[in-house]
Amino acid sequence: MTGQNGSQDKNKKTAMLVSLTVAGMVAMSFAAVPAYKAFCQVTGWGGTTQRADAESDRTLAREVTVRFDATVGQGLSWRFKPEQVSQTLHIGETGLAFYEAENLTDRPITGRATFNVSPAKAGLYFRKIECFCFTEQTLQPGEKVSMPVTYFIDPGLDDDGNLDEVQTITLAYTFFPWDDAEPEPDIGG
Structure with a gap:
């Protein structure tokens, strides 16, 4: 047993x-x-940018060109584009760029932007002070808005030997429908 x-x-x-x-x-x-x-x-892995509470405390002579890109994810009836193709700034200098979004439908739609930078290894040094991507955005029917992003390239980039060849950084956003939006009230009979 x-x-x-x-x-x-x-x-x-x-x-x-x-x-x-x-x-x-x-x-x-x-x-x-x-x-x-x-x-x-x-x-900053995978091109994830960083948040900053204030502008950089120093500006360097080295310049970097920031290119802007925008796409709309499936299921979001918006037009979304950068208002400028690129900006060239000194490392540490604060930049202000704008993206335009337009709701192409006859109903309010809420979206949220995801973002990254390339080359991905520059993500650790790309700092956003203010950005429309920090919260969801609701556009009314046919509404068109200009949305700002305030940013700088951290001077630490210049000290990183792995980034000596970086002259251009692309900041890319993709807007997706935001599922957590409050449902529209039922005003039917």
């Missing part, structure tokens, strides 16, 4: 271990997205 009970105990332990492993893997999968996002924000 000891053999059978021992075998059952071993099976229970194995089943418990497998269950705990599966539960741990599921928990890790849910934690992966916020952990990856935090990692990208801290390191």
Whole structure:
């Protein structure tokens, strides 16, 4: 009898271990997205830009050209484009760029912009002070708006030997429908 009970105990332990492993893997999968996002924000990985509370405290002689790009994700009936093709600034100098968005429908639509820079390794040094991408944007039917982004290239870029060849940085936004928008009230009969 000891053999059978021992075998059952071993099976229970194995089943418990497998269950705990599966539960741990599921928990890790849910934690992966916020952990990856935090990692990208801290390191600039994948072209993730950084937020700044104030302008840079120094400006360097080296110049960098910032190109602007805009796209609209599937399911958002907006026209979205940069109002300027590029800007050339000294590293540390504050830039102000504008993007134009227009709602092409007859109903209010809320969207939210995702962003990145390329080359991706420059993301750590691209600092945004103010940006329309920090919150969702609601456009009324047919409304057209000009949305600003205030930014600078951190002087630390000039100290990073891996970025000596960087002369142009592209700031790209994609607007997507914002699912968390409040539903429209039902005014039907």
